[in-house]
Amino acid sequence: MIPALYPCTVLHRRSAPRSYALRHRTYLWMVDPDRLPRLPFLLRPLARFDPRDHFGGHSPTLRTGLDGFLAAQGVDLAGGSVTMLTQARVFGYVFNPLTLYWCHDPTGALVCVVAEVHNTYGERHCYLLRPDREQLASVEKEFYVSPFFPVDGDYRMRLPEPDHTLNLTVRLIRSGEQVFTATVRGERRPATPSVLLSLALRRPWSTAAGSLAIRMHGIRLYLRGLPVRPRPRHRPQEGVE
Template identity: 60%
Template sequence: MLPGARGAALYECRIAHVRTSPVRHAFTHRTFLWLVDLDHLPVLPWPLSLLASFQTRDHGGRPGPSPRGDLECYLAGEGIDLRGGRVLMLAHARSFGYVFNPLTVYWCHDHTGRPVCTVAEVHNTYGGGHRYLLRPDGRGRAETAKEFYVSPFFPVDGRYRMALPEPGERLDLTVHLEREGGRPFTAIVHGTRRTATAARLLLAAARHPFSTWAVSAHIRLQGIRLWLRGLPVHPRPTDSSHQKVSAS
């Protein structure tokens, strides 16, 4: 087990994006994600710290002593007090000085261990982010209105239908975008759990070198391909109501 990483896990993942309208386009890529307890974040010795570190500015970005403190400030603004309950976070770690998380998920419990809420933190390639507070059912399913500009090929409208069950041996997440007339976009994440050890981290980094850089580059490459296919671009909204919750 890595230092400080009580209960931490690595998930070797396959991520698929499927677009069905106005053109059909699909791609997959492989990476690895961390599942960590915000009260027991891994603190890796050098040189392993080059491969993974967890910083408040990467997971929220508001002033605060820790990712846990940042999330609690957000939840307090929504009238939620976990009373010290456990929070699990699924995300990329900062690696070689860079991090990009298209989606960070927080599973929040109260002091008795009861699930209270799930927070889906969405980031775009323009340096911004937005948190969605979800109240999932027993299977991790929830809906919410889309409120944040992500892809330049979709306006800020429609609804997300998400299935974000808390991961165990398997990680299975699904996010559908629903707009009038159909479901034009779906993202799927499947992964297999591995205990977070130094050996496992080195193996995952070898299989997916510069993984968080690769995710960012892959998304931009797919955007260029869609633009070259003539897909119209929707300008970014000019209002600043969406908080900037991450920086890279």
């Protein structure tokens, strides 16, 4: 199952203060941060997993960065396994709106999920989630993401660990109203060189394309008269820059 690739469709739909939708096709990696994939030399520019892109950006490995954040939250996996859903650097560039870590204890039981959110201002924030049996979790919004929403409300997330399919949902609730929904839907493919090359040819420079799509989405909303909310000063978490 790991590593794996998920060609997927990302849908952002906002219903307030103005209805708008953005649909984007990309592909995501499912990896074990303790055993990252080793690609043939010529394909390495298409996928690089760099610890500098996650958490505080100073840890020698992805796993030590994750463990440092969990320790600050009072969580010890005792060496249990982790699966990570993310985008890799492509030709040296990456933008990860959302990276997810499913964290298990040594028996394989799910302990928690870490949702690492990046905004377009180079800031990041992690949410520690405790999904219920239906893989649902709620958390108060604490991080400025969209320039059109203030930092208030609650996220309600459905984050089942991907298997043959990828099916994630994040909703933002403000004053009892669902104002934003993001979904990610995809199907697993083996992380072979031929599959990676095929996806890279169909979605060239996927990370830059995703970043550009989000920025164009913001420009369209601004031109439609949506007011920009002030961005508060970012306060890094312990273990997160």
